[in-house]
Amino acid sequence: MLESPANLPASNASDVRRRNRRLMLHELRLRGSLSRAELARATGLTPPAIAGIIQDLLDSGLVREAGRRKSARGQPPIEIEIAREGGYAVGLRVDTRGYDFVVSDLGGEVVASGQGEIQGEEPEELLEFLAALYEGLAEKYGAGRSLGLGLVTPGPFDAIWPGIPTPGAIAALQTRSLVETLTTRIGVDVFLENDATAAALGERLNGVAREVNHFFYVFVGEGVGGGIVMKGEPYRGESGNAGEFGHLIVDPTGPRCYCGNSGCLGQYLSLSSLRQFQATQPDGASEAAQEAWLASAARALSLALVTVENLLDPEMIVLGGAAPRQLLARLFDRVGEMRPSVRLGRQRRLLLSDLGERSASYGASTLPIIAVTSPF
Numbered sequence: 001m002l003e004s005p006a007n008l009p010a011s012n013a014s015d016v017r018r019r020n021r022r023l024m025l026h027e028l029r030l031r032g033s034l035s036r037a038e039l040a041r042a043t044g045l046t047p048p049a050i051a052g053i054i055q056d057l058l059d060s061g062l063v064r065e066a067g068r069r070k071s072a073r074g075q076p077p078i079e080i081e082i083a084r085e086g087g088y089a090v091g092l093r094v095d096t097r098g099y100d101f102v103v104s105d106l107g108g109e110v111v112a113s114g115q116g117e118i119q120g121e122e123p124e125e126l127l128e129f130l131a132a133l134y135e136g137l138a139e140k141y142g143a144g145r146s147l148g149l150g151l152v153t154p155g156p157f158d159a160i161w162p163g164i165p166t167p168g169a170i171a172a173l174q175t176r177s178l179v180e181t182l183t184t185r186i187g188v189d190v191f192l193e194n195d196a197t198a199a200a201l202g203e204r205l206n207g208v209a210r211e212v213n214h215f216f217y218v219f220v221g222e223g224v225g226g227g228i229v230m231k232g233e234p235y236r237g238e239s240g241n242a243g244e245f246g247h248l249i250v251d252p253t254g255p256r257c258y259c260g261n262s263g264c265l266g267q268y269l270s271l272s273s274l275r276q277f278q279a280t281q282p283d284g285a286s287e288a289a290q291e292a293w294l295a296s297a298a299r300a301l302s303l304a305l306v307t308v309e310n311l312l313d314p315e316m317i318v319l320g321g322a323a324p325r326q327l328l329a330r331l332f333d334r335v336g337e338m339r340p341s342v343r344l345g346r347q348r349r350l351l352l353s354d355l356g357e358r359s360a361s362y363g364a365s366t367l368p369i370i371a372v373t374s375p376f
């Protein structure tokens with residue numbers, strides 16, 4: 001049941017209006033196109049409220065009238081649909097080894113993508129680099145239609161580890177202050193998120209977990225992270241660091257981790273752990289060396305997934321990340337049959353992401369879109 005503005009204090013009326021706008025855009029994104037009457041039924045809003053919101057959305061270019069549906073008798077209703085070209089969002093994934101970006105339209109379709117190396121990790125250099133990259137894209141796609149910038153990077157944020165930094169993490173982005181400066185500088189909302197959570201949201205918007213309400217996303221990149229989606233929403237925890245899957249202990253007698261514990265999953269399953277392993281082998285680049293690493297990584301992952309399933313009872317777990325597709329596919333095959341858990345006997349316990357290596361930057365681009373189109 002939706003609250004009507006009349007039942008709320010005046011200060012909340014605009015919040016309700018914004019929420020109702022998002023609710024309508026959400027329905028249109030899910031269903032393609034709907035008439036005003038169908039929108040009223042789907043959202044529970046009154047026809048006058050619907051008419052007002054649609055006019056707002058038409059004026060702002062976020063929806064359009066798609067013509068009349070064929071009808072046997074009477075005047076057929078005009079269909080409303082999301083105007084894909086009505087807005088776009090930039091998603092940018094950054095770590096110490098480089099960046100990649102995706103530009104997505106309001107419907108979540110990719111319209112451009114690219115990659116490169118970052119030019120320095122100091123806060124000032126990074127700020128200039130991020131601002132220049134965004135402004136170049138905004139100039140090309142129209143600053144007025146920009147929904148914002150989604151910026152993703154390995155977590156955790158504002159955490160104090162005793163040892164060396166998280167693999168791939170850029171110190172200047174592990175606190176939120178640089179993002180506040182960037183927001184002021186480029187004049188649009190900047191959504192900072194850890195790469196795993198962003199990739200999970202991208203997967204929910206347009207991947208194998210499309211509209212799945214309870215799932216866990218395993219992000220394999222320089223480190224390994226996790227994204228938790230519960231009741232259709234990301235679960236971020238108290239400080240935005242929920243899902244730090246890479247620090248799940250799979251062998252307390254294992255190698256020391258930079259978090260201070262020993263035998264964390266990330267010590268076995270991550271691109272940095274693959275390179276470390278290869279460096280200790282006589283022929284590190286060989287197929288045999290990669291196979292040996294995969295066997296150990298798959299075993300560690302399979303142990304960790306039992307805990308995820310028992311803890312969260314997710315509809316599915318998605319394996320993805322910034323690691324090469326072919327490596328993830330081999331890892332997926334290596335995990336094979338899932339170990340027993342509360343999900344024993346269920347179908348589709350583990351799925352391979354189909355969003356490719358840009359899953360995190362794509363997920364980043366969905367953050368501003370979700371902010372505009374999700375009622376949650």
Ligand SMILES: [Zn+2]
Binds near residue numbers: 247248264
């Ligand atoms: Zn650890």
